Structure formats: C-alpha cells, structure tokens
Amino acid sequence: MHVVIVGAGEVGTSIAASLAPDHEVVVVDVDPDRAEQLKYELDVLTIAGDGTTAGIQTAADVGDADMVIACTDDDRTNLVTCGTAKTLGDAFTIARVKSTEYLRTWEDTRGAFGVDFMVCTDLLTAQNIVRVIGLPAAIDVDPFASGLVQMAEFEISAESPVAGQTVSEADRFESLTFVGIFRNGEMIIPRGDTDIGAGDRAVVIGSPESVQSFANDVAPETTPDRADEIVIVGGSEIGYQTARLLEERDFTPRLIERDPGRARTLAEDLPNTVVMEHDATDTEFLSREHVDEADIVVTALGSDEQNLLVSVLAKRLGVDRVIAVVDSPDYVTVFEEIGIDIAINPRTVTAEEITRFTYESIAENIAVLENDQAEVLELELTEGSRFAGRSIAELVEETDVRFVIGAITRDHALVTPRGDTVLEPGDHVVLLVDSDSVSEIASMA
C-alpha cells in the first residue's frame, strides 16, 4: 500500500513508524530540518513542503496513493490536504482534527472536506478517559454511530450477580441487546433462555447509558455508579468532552476551571455537571470542596506541569484513582512511576486509532472479537440495500448467516431493534456477525 502522511509531528511519526515495515510510506512536512531528520530515523521517503498544495502532493505521488493521512497540528491544514488529495486521485483520506465542530460537520454531511475518515483527537482522548473511568471491567469497548452506540465485551466472573441468570433476566435495559456469548472459545447466539455462566464472555450493544448500567450489574465492585464522585480538573476541550460523555452515561461530574469566561461557557453547555470557578492548585479550596473524598479525579489542565501538580495533590489528599492527561508522550511513564494511576497521551491515542484503522478494514467501522471469531460492523444502508424495507425477523428467516443486530440509529437517534423493526435506507445498523460471513453481510447492505 502506498501511504502519504502529511505532518511529521509526534502523531505522524508514530503512524509512519508503525506502517513503514509493511507499506510504502511518504512523509511530508513543512519543516525541511524535520523532514531531513526523519529520513534517517525511519525507513520512509520524506518531502519538505506545504502538504496542502497540489505541487507537493504530486511530488509525493498522491495521485496513485492508496491512503493519505493528514495529521498536522492544524485542523484546517489537514482538511485542505484531504480536499486537495481528493482532486488528484482516489486515495482514502484520513484527517486528524481537534475541533469537534468539524467532526460534527463531517458526520452530518458525509464526505465533507473530501475526508473519508476523521479522527478527533480531543474527543478520542475523552472517550478513552471515560472508558477507563466507567467500564474498568470491560475487556473491549468500541463506540459506533458517532458515539450513539457502544459495544462492550465483559467477562462474567463467578462472583458477578449476572452469573447464573438467563439472558432475559440479565437484560433489564430497554436499549441494550445481547449479541453474542463466547463460551470455551465457541460463539453462541444468545436467546432469551440462554444461561449465562461464570467464565462466559458476553458481548452487548446499546446506548452508552445502558451499557454503563449493565456494567454495574456485571461488576458492581469495580464499576462506578451514580453516587461516585468524579472530579475533572481543567476545562480544556478534553475536560469538556469527558464531562459531556460522563453526563451521557448518567454521571454528574464536577468540573473545576479557573477562567471565569470559560467556566461560564462550560456551565452553559453541561447542564448536569457542577462547574466550579477556582484555581485547582489551591489546596485550601480542594479540601473545602471535599475533593479528597472524590473517587476519581481526572486532570485535564493546559500543561503537563499543572497536571502533574494537581495529580500529586489529589493523590496526597487520598483520592482513589487519578487519571492524568499528559501532553508529552515522554512523560507518560514518569507520571505512572510516581503513582498516578493512569496517564493518557492524546497524540498516542490518535496515532493508535489511525494505525488501527489502517490495519483493519477501510470501508466500515468494525471491531474484531475473540481472535477474529466474530466482528461487530456498522453498516449504512443504501437505497438499494437488501436490508431496507425488511423487518429484522424476516431478515433472520431469509438468510442462513449467523448475525445479530445490536442497535440501529436513524437520523442520529437510537432505535432499539425488535423482531418487527423495519429497516430503512439511511439507517446505521450495528451488528455482530460470524467472521466468515462478514463479506456476505457487507454485500447485502
């Protein structure tokens, strides 16, 4: 595969490093020194110049490229790069953005900016944080349908209250579907009367809220519930997105932001978050507001130094779990060595997401389960789809492929699939399917 990467920062370099062994990689960067340097660090071709221009892109042979990854630090540069690439050839374009507004625009109007896949750094980081906070018991978690739907896989321990129940007993949630159970390495398509035993791995698909509640049933000890106190320090975009995602999962976090204007904006956008305007490094304030009694503290301030300071303070005050956002990848280990529970680096997260995406299928958002026994796919139904106009019961009847529809989103709203739910063109369907039948199902949609 011929891959062109525009932007040789930490994200670009990291992606280039993981792709270089198997693919033909060209890296473009505006900084000639950086381009020169990278030539020796990695086994890739480097070009110095403005990656948004047709001239430089032609030099990088974008016209014949299979994939263009725009991952500079600047959103607009990345979007223009993808736009230019689309006019030169038909490479699959991936853009990294910070702004969630661009992500929303792109999601609402598929193909906007000539971008085929968009990775939003801050949102992705927040999703990671929320997964770490909310679903520590899950083996695997993946968002689908721009976050409206979540897939999670849990291992049922012997102590779990769910062990010994049937599927219909365990599935108390309106918008949650059991799509698969793995027992002794075998996949079982669950029915209402299927027993769930200790040692089973259950895969569920549903709204983030219902998955969160289910996690509470599966592992009440480790999963935080509504009563748990979550404090986010710093109202950066990551802090904001984390609070928003936590709100979606029915938590009521507290968020501390120093700047009065920003605090006001955050308070307006986050109806279920208690926003406090204060300097979080003020220990007197932290003890006055009983931050020491918090179960989880997330630090998402502007600089690593501040995050370090607040994380250490929180740990010293006696907070159970402290999660820190660390901007510089080099410091991640430092943070974890001095006792911070989890350090998350946005660039690493982004690079991993893009790399994962290039490894997996290009066409669809997927998750691979249990050594590729089954896959969870998100399919957008087209006008001519064989799924459209059929009810789910009819589809199951007509095909002999093993699949379970876990969730449907229609006009950005979740529709809980039932036997009599009729699918429509434009629906996004999230389903679990036997790995052998992936292409068959994909061709039907």
Add this chain to the structure above:
Amino acid sequence: MSWGVNWKASVGLLGVGIKYLAVTMLVPLVVAVVYGEDVWVFLVSLALVAGIGFAVERVDPDPDLGPREALLFVSLAWLAAAVIGTVPYLLAGYGTASTVGLQTGSFGAFSESIINALFESMSGFTTTGATVLGEISTDRHSHALLMWRQLTQWLGGMGIIVLMIAILPEVAVNGAQLMESEAPGPELQKLTPRIAETARALWLIYFGFTVVYIAILYGLHLGGMAPNMDLYNAVAHGFTTLPTGGFSPEADSIAAFSAAVQWVVIPFMLVAGVNFALFWHVLRGEAEVMLENAEFRAYAGALAVVTAVLAVLLFRGAAPPIELGGATEGVTENALRQAAFQIGSLLNSTGYATADFAQWDTHAQVLLLFAMFIGGSAGSTGGGVKVVRWLIVGKTIRRELFTTAHPDVVRPVRLGGNVVDEDAIRGIMVFTLLYVVLFALSAVFIALDTARIGIQLSVLESISASLATIGNIGPGFGRLGPFGSYEFFSNASKLLMIFLMWVGRLEIVPVLAVFISAIDSR
C-alpha cells in the same frame, strides 16, 4: 452625539398611526347604520381623527427613528391611541347623562368627563377591561358606541404597533426595535427574517382565532343553545376574548349567556394567554415546539392547579348561592365551570366573569388575587408579570441561594434546556421589582386618595384596584367586582390608574426609560 431624543421623528410617525386609526371607526359606523342609530357621532369622529392624523404627520414627514425615538414612539403611540379613542365617547355622550360623555356645565364636570372617557379608552386599548361607564346597556348607549369599546380591545390585543408594522411599510423599517418595546414578555421572537412578515403572521393567527371564535358563538345561537348570543354579541365578544380584554356590552358580562357559551369562552380565553408564536409553530406542523415549551407547560400547570383548588373550594361552599352564577356548593358542573372560567379569565388578565366573585368568601378571593399575579405568557395578549418571568425569577433565586453556600460554583439559569442570558435575568429582576413596587405604592395612594373623598376601601379593594389596572386585568374585588365600576374614584386616582394601565401594557420599562432618559440628559 446627543443624549436627547428627536421627538419630532416619533411624533411624525405617530401621525401615520392616528390616520389609520380613523379608518377603524368605519366598524362602529356600519353598526350605527345597521341599527339605525345616529351616524354623525362616528362620521365626525372619523373626520376629526383623520384631520389630527394628517396634521401631526406634518411634524416630520420623513421620520427616522433611533432606539430612544423608538421607545418614545411606542410609549406615545399607546397614549395617543387612548386619547384619540376618547373622541367617540365624548361626542356620543355629549349633552346626555353618560359618565363618559363630554360635560360642559362646569370645569369640574368637564374635566371629570374627559378623565372618564380617557379611562375607558385606555382601559380598552390596553385590554384592561376596567370600566367607568356606569350603566352598561344598549338602552343607555348606542350599539355603535359599545362596539367601538369592544373594538379598541381587539386593536390593542395583539398590539397596535405590531399591527402598524404588519401593514405600514414606513413603520416596518424600524420594526424590530418597536416590536421589542411593545411585545409582552422579556424578548422578541422573530419567526421570519422580515419583521413585517412576523407581525403579519401573528396578526393572522390572532385574526383567525377571532373569526373561528365568532363563528362558534354564533353557531351556538343558531343551534338554539345560546339565546342571547346574537350576531352583535358574538362579534362584540369575539373582539374582547382573544385580546384578553374583558369588555362586554352586557352588564352581566358572560353571566348573561348560557352554560354552553361559557364552556366555549373558557378555551379561547386560555388560548389568548398562550404565546402566539407557538401557534405559528403548530401551524407549521411543529406541535412539539409548543408541548416542549417550558413557559407553556408552566402556564398549563398553573391553570390546572389553581382551577382544581378553586373548584374544590367552590364545591365546598366558598360562594354563597348568588343570583348570577348560581349555587356551586355540591354542584360539580357549576363548581368546575365557575372555577375554570374565573381562573381562565383572571390568571391571564381577561376580566370576564360568570359569577360575582366579589361576593365569594375571602379565601376564594385571595386565590383569585394570587392568580391575577401570575399573568399570561410572553408573546400572548395577556397582561401581568408573565409566567416566564416568574419561572426565571424563581430559578434565579434558587441559583443565588445555592451559590451562597457554594461560592465557586458557576450555575447558569436554564429554561427548558436553554441558558438564560445574565443581562436578560437582570432585566427580568428589575422589571418584576418595578412591577411590585409600582403596584404597592399605587395601592397605598389609591387607598389614601379614596379615603380623602370619604370612601373607605378594604385592603382587598385597594390592592385589587392597583393590581387590576397595572396587570391589565380589569375587575377587582368589593366595589370593583366584575359587575362593579371604577366610576366612584377621584380624578387623581383615575389618572394614576390610567398611567398604570399604560405602563402595564408596555411592561413599564419603555415608558420609564423615556422619562429617565429625558431627566438624566438635562
């Protein structure tokens, strides 16, 4: 830069409005012709008013309004409408014993007749419904004059400025600013990009409701279920229900009609207290906008609760078995109807009555007083403080109490998921406080001034006199009950109440802003 106001521009534009107000006098003129009454009253009024209009217009033939001129214009427009509206009253009653007719016998009688006419006219345009007319009947007053009285409420209901914006291009240029000053409620809702179209849409909905309502009332009459509701009465009440007016050419108000009519009036009174912009959304097939509207829900909830409580009180005997209204103790239908009617009428400031609630027990009257304090919705034709303001005031107080204990917490005030701007909150708090202060001071003044002329008002009477005029409600308690009259007040009290009706309709701020601006710029 000048702090002063270019009053000529405001007055010039006023001329345009007055000119068109003359045209509306064709309606009572037609009534006069139909009933074979004296047509000269309205012919002369029409000519006189048109003449005044043309003359005033020449003060500034090409007016250009800034924000202060807009405030002045809106304030003056309502005052001018009320003054112009006195002409038919004065002429029609000239030389008769009518309380609003021009008396030339002595200066005292002369000034009192003018003040009475102005009171009646201001009460009409501001949709208050308080009257000094004395005996209300078509024997004493012509059909035409009583129809003019009804018509003033219909014109004032959706707002005379909104009407001007809708039909006069020269006013529409400054439309948004003007409408903002006049529209009931804290903020202007633009439904369409062009303000004139918004104004037209609102007036069309208003007009549509009125037509449907008149048709139903007259239909009941034709169907034999409403013997007294002839075409004249159907139109007359059609003119005063949707604007939350309350005038009726019948001395007994709606008590003069059958129970069927009363049940029809109730929903239309309730409709009048709803934000008309919401009906626009419903007509466009967006009914959920209405159902999800926080103010609409609170309005419906308040109505339901207060009505239910009152119905129980009436059922248990809070009303003596009086002639008008009938017995309610132990009579479910009547208790429910009387409760729903009186609350529907007083909560959103209409002022009709089907029972003389001035004779009810005090606890039932206090409940009515409470309902009067609520007011209609923003963007409705109702008066009072408005439901949305009370909602925001309540939420703001709660916020302040919470942040007293947690000084670092930033908590915006939310209404139905939307954040309320801090400037808007300040405006609402100022308005509500002004309203309460003005209401309280006026109640004191009215009580003292009335004692001066030898009449002792009860506490409930003084309070209701002030509240019923500033809230554009109309009837109060005691002597001011639904079948009573404001005639006995002194000139000073009447002038104060005229002022209260005026500032109450414009929601105080525009009028006071003009005054303060004029004083401070000296």
